[in-house]
Amino acid sequence: MIKREFFKKYEEDDRFISYHPIKPIKIFGFDLDMHECEINISLKIAWEEAAPILTQYLDWLASCKDEVTGYFISKLEEALPEGWYGNIEVYNASITFITLEDFGATVSFGESIFPDHIIEFHFDKFEF
Numbered sequence: 001m002i003k004r005e006f007f008k009k010y011e012e013d014d015r016f017i018s019y020h021p022i023k024p025i026k027i028f029g030f031d032l033d034m035h036e037c038e039i040n041i042s043l044k045i046a047w048e049e050a051a052p053i054l055t056q057y058l059d060w061l062a063s064c065k066d067e068v069t070g071y072f073i074s075k076l077e078e079a080l081p082e083g084w085y086g087n088i089e090v091y092n093a094s095i096t097f098i099t100l101e102d103f104g105a106t107v108s109f110g111e112s113i114f115p116d117h118i119i120e121f122h123f124d125k126f127e128f
Contacts, residue, residue, distance in 0.1 A: 001051050001052055001055045002051050002054055002055040002058065003051075004047050004051070005022075006021060006022055006023055007019035007020065007021055007022065007039065008020050008021075008022050008034070010038075012043075014043075015042060015043060016040040016041060016042055016043065016096070017040070017041055017043060018038055018039070018040045019038065019039045019040075019041070020034045020035060020037065020038060020039075021034060021037055021039070022034060025037045025058060025062075025093070026058075026061075026062040027061050027062060027090045027093045027107055028061070028062070028064065028065070028068060028085070028088050028090050028107065028109065029062065029063070029065065029085070029086070029088070030088060030089065030090040030109075032090055032092065032093060036090075036091065036092045036093070037092065037093045037094075037095075038092075038093075038094050038095070039054065039094075039095045039096075039097075040094070040095070040096040040097065041096075041097045042097055042098050042099065044099070045097055045099065045100060049100060050097050050100065053097070053100060053103065054095070054097070057095065057103065057105070057126075058095075060126055061093070061095075061105060061107070061123075065085050067128070068085065068088075068121075069084070069085055071121075071128055072084075072113070076113070080113070081112065081113075084111065084112060084113070087111060087112050088109050088110070088111045089109060089110045089111070090107060090108070090109045091108045091109055091110065091118065092107075092108050093105060093106070093107045093108070094106045103125060104122065104123045104124045104125060105122075105123045106120060106121070106122050106123070107120070107121045107123070108120050109121075
């Protein structure tokens with residue numbers, strides 16, 4: 001399970017506490033540094049309550065290759081070039097927990113099919 005000491009609090013408002021990881025976080029197999037990833041947790045949720053779900057969610061976001069490639073294949077209606085997933089460059093990610101049942105992420109990245117575009121995926125829990 002992910003530990004609180006691996007995250008640095010950088011902001012708090014009347015709804016959320018925002019954290020940056022102090023070590024790289026892997027999203028789509030790509031390492032994000034501290035300022036490229038933010039995690040927002042509602043003030044109504046204790047870190048200890050969110051930690052098991054956050055751990056599972058970060059593990060899933062790190063390795064959801066089948067979901068990402070499947071989405072592109074379905075939209076393009078053709079196979080992706082060999083090695084396509086490995087060439088994704090993730091620019092940033094924002095993960096938000098409103099409640100333990102209501103959480104999601106936004107991931108911005110670039111890839112080789114549309115090299116002049118930034119693509120944003122919005123996840124509701126474990127789905128696009």
